[in-house]
Amino acid sequence: MHIAIIGNPNSVKAFTALGVETFPIITHDEGVNVITQITKRDDLAVVFVTENWAEELQNDLTMLESRALPAVVAIPSQLGPTGEGMRRLRRIVEKAVGSDILGV
Numbered sequence: 374m375h376i377a378i379i380g381n382p383n384s385v386k387a388f389t390a391l392g393v394e395t396f397p398i399i400t401h402d403e404g405v406n407v408i409t410q411i412t413k414r415d416d417l418a419v420v421f422v423t424e425n426w427a428e429e430l431q432n433d434l435t436m437l438e439s440r441a442l443p444a445v446v447a448i449p450s451q452l453g454p455t456g457e458g459m460r461r462l463r464r465i466v467e468k469a470v471g472s473d474i475l476g477v
Contacts (some may be wrong), residue, residue, distance in 0.1 A: 375416050376445070377432075379407055380423030384450040393421075404430045412436050416442040423450035424457040 375394055378385045382397035389395050394417075396407040404426055411420060422441045427434065427447035437445050447457050 374418035374420070374442075377411065377417050378418045378421040378423075378448075379404065380421075380426050380450055381440045388421075398426065401429060405433050407432050408436060411439075411443070415442075419444045419446060421446050423448060423449050424455040425450050428455060438461045 376392075377394040377396060378388050379396045379398060381399065385395040385397050396411075397403045398407060408430065408431070412419060420437060422434065423444060424447045427445075435443055437443060449455070
């Protein structure tokens with residue numbers, strides 16, 4: 374199983390050295406194309422998405438999130454955190470346990 378990251382080029386390029394498959398994107402359409410490609414694969418365990426793009430591609434990421442794998446994880450970009458990663462984690466936990474146990 375492999376790991377991938379989607380995000381702006383400056384945020385994802387360093388991950389190549391770690392063996393992570395990188396998908397640098399600049400436009401919304403590029404992001405949608407990458408997500409479409411990824412949904413056709415079964416060799417990815419985790420897909421990291423920079424928070425700024427996780428917000429931008431939220432509706433499109435539902436295709437991936439409805440599957441068991443890959444796990445979709447929002448991480449801060451080089452621009453800094455937006456809070457989207459915590460919001461997504463809160464929604465996942467709330468769906469799993471039935472209430473927001475992470476607090477406000």
